[in-house]
Amino acid sequence: MDLNYIILKNILEYLDEGIHVIDIEGKTILYNKSMEKIEGIEPENILGKQLLELFPSLDEKTSTLLTVIKNGRPIVNRSQTYLNYKGKKISSVNTTIPLFNDNDLIGAVEIGKDITKIKKLSEELIELRNKLSNREKLKSEDKIKKYTFDHIIGKSESIKKAIRIAKKASNSSSSVLIYGETGTGKELFSQSIHYSGIRSNKPFIAQNCAALPEQLLEGLLFGTVKGGFTGAIDRPGLFEQANGGTLLLDEIDSMGLILQSKLLRVLQEGYIRRVGGLNDIPIDVKIIATTNQTPLESIKSGNLRKDLYFRLNVIYIDIPPLKKRIGDLKLLINEFIKKFNFKLEKDVWMISREVMDLFNNYSWPGNIRELENMIEGAMNFVENDEHVLHIEHFPDYISDFKNIRKRESKNDFDIEIKNSLQKTINDIEKKIIERELTQNNHNISQTARNLNIKRQTLQHKIKRYNLK
Known part of the structure; x- marks a missing residue:
């Protein structure tokens, strides 16, 4: 038994993308589970059958598989809308590639991604x-x-x-x-x-x-x-x-x-x-x-x-981040209090000195949007006869704002080397990733761009360091 064949067959079977392979006569010879979900047809009902028998909305010109069989040239990222086996309208983005054995065209493979929704x-x-x-x-x-x-x-x-x-x-x-x-x-x-x-x-x-x-x-x-x-x-x-x-x-x-x-x-x-x-x-x-x-x-x-x-x-x-214009904090807070007084029918006048001190010691990774959301959240907990936002109106973690600022202002590489060099490097890497995730509200794509690494690499490191 060919181990390579078994491995390849299993990989193709469980890919997120749909895989559909036909031979030179237009008969299906491979059809994976993802393609089954897209087109609504079980593999046993399509294997060995002519393509156009099962998809009457297609013809030799509109079918990317048959087009590639005819001209022998690949079609990359082609949008396609058609009726599947159950008569449901499907939209997909397909890449279709001719299959050659030496110089002989023997079939075509289509890789499809469902974009109907x-x-x-x-x-x-x-x-x-x-x-x-x-x-x-x-x-x-x-x-x-x-x-x-x-x-x-x-x-x-x-x-x-x-x-x-x-x-x-x-x-x-x-x-x-x-x-x-x-x-x-x-x-x-x-x-x-x-x-x-x-x-x-x-x-x-x-x-x-x-x-x-x-x-x-x-x-x-x-x-x-x-x-x-x-x-x-x-x-x-x-x-x-x-x-x-x-x-x-x-x-x-x-x-x-x-x-x-x-x-x-x-x-x-x-x-x-x-x-x-x-x-x-x-x-x-x-x-x-x-x-x-x-x-x-x-x-x-x-x-x-x-x-x-x-x-x-x-x-x-x-546009400067909020941490570089902390002097505007009071103006922004007053504006948001005014806004949510009207929206929530409150009569708040100000925030307490204690809260203001904490705000001044926070780096605001979510910037003005984060500040606005925090003021709105606090004002939902204010009673009608209260006029000042106190620390109890905010989430519990606000008390740690001062400590957060101290940790952020500290050198990121201020790590005492007690272990091996590799362990120390891992600790530094974990700290940097953790900081970037926090600043980007755990947006994986943005964090990967900021760190200049691939998204998959970042996901692997998040799992490795148990940062979720």
């Missing part, structure tokens, strides 16, 4: 946006929260400098790149640039680049053409919807590098082409891109193309 959600999002854009302008304006520079609270020099640059950007059509840690207010700055500037009466549309797979994000940004690929319909993308206005691309360094190159072309040439289309559509859109990792770190880690960075970085805004 994600595609449905993205289509619903697009439809919702289209409905909103078709409503009366006054109605939609009343329902959408618009931020301007008046909403940015702070008197520290670092925040005032960021505001000065942003105000210059609001009256320019140039691209803007904003860097700021999670929770510092990047969208607040982005909306302020738009609604305080020359494009304020035009659309403002925001899209998180990390929220969708690259294939769906491309269609969402540039639009699609009916017949361009299986299941495609005529639909304008966000560039067309934002024409004349502003498009915010949040977490730009999470966008795939191939799509980044297509975005670069759009920015350079001033027109888009819908996915599957042939016509060039001129657009006039101001781009604001944001990242919570410094752009140079993103380039170094391979998450951001250098040429796209140079094209976006016409106006650069660095």
